[in-house]
Amino acid sequence: MTRPSPSPRPDQRSGPRPYASRAVNGCLDVVLGLLMVLLEALICAVAALQLALSRTEPGGTKAAGPPPMDWTPVLVFGAIAAVTCLFGVVLIRSNWPWAGVIQLLAALVLCMVTVQAGHGDYRRSHPAPAPAPSDDPGRTGHQCLSGGDSRECRDSGG
Numbered sequence: 001m002t003r004p005s006p007s008p009r010p011d012q013r014s015g016p017r018p019y020a021s022r023a024v025n026g027c028l029d030v031v032l033g034l035l036m037v038l039l040e041a042l043i044c045a046v047a048a049l050q051l052a053l054s055r056t057e058p059g060g061t062k063a064a065g066p067p068p069m070d071w072t073p074v075l076v077f078g079a080i081a082a083v084t085c086l087f088g089v090v091l092i093r094s095n096w097p098w099a100g101v102i103q104l105l106a107a108l109v110l111c112m113v114t115v116q117a118g119h120g121d122y123r124r125s126h127p128a129p130a131p132a133p134s135d136d137p138g139r140t141g142h143q144c145l146s147g148g149d150s151r152e153c154r155d156s157g158g
Contacts, residue, residue, distance in 0.1 A: 026098065029096050029097065029098040029099050030098045030099070030102070032091075032096060032099040033091075033096075033098055033099035033100070033101070033102030033103060034102065036087065036099065036102070036103060036106075037102060037103070037106045040080065040084055040106055040110075043080060044077070044080060044110070044113075047076050047077070047080070048073075051072060051073050051076065054072075055070075066124070066125050066126065066127050067124065067125055068125055069121055069122060069125040069126075070121050070125075071118075071121075073114075073117040073118070073121060074114055074117055074118040074121070077110060077113050077114040077117055078111075078114045080110055081107050081110035081111045081113075081114055082107075084103055084106050084107040084110055085103070085104060085107035087100075087103045088100045088101070088102075088103030088104035088106075088107055089104075091103055092104075
């Protein structure tokens with residue numbers, strides 16, 4: 001003899017799934033996505049301004065050599081990009097598809113900004129070496145002015 005279950009399953013044919021119970025207005029979905037992008041742009045602008053002001057040294061002495069690599073911009077913009085990506089995934093799963101896609105596109109742009117900030121700081125901290133002199137003095141220390149090869153100039157003495 002089979003007993004009925006104490007917690008019966010709801011009939012799947014009787015109605016929509018619980019997480020898809022409401023349809024979101026398309027315009028409201030897009031407006032929400034754009035408002036969130038504006039808020040993130042404001043946060044990024046404040047962070048960039050704060051990072052730029054922290055790099056200026058009023059009246060400080062300049063150290064010899066290139067400055068060390070500063071990972072702060074990479075970490076700040078990377079964290080903002082990660083949170084934006086998380087918001088996008090949550091919005092898509094919460095039946096706000098346009099707002100979620102807009103957030104994921106904003107996260108992609110923030111990832112590119114993060115890579116650009118890291119690359120710029122790497123180039124600032126690792127400058128290109130000075131170019132080597134173009135003339136070849138050879139063993140005698142004289143530059144060949146006749147246009148011949150280096151063996152001819154070494155043999156002629158000047």
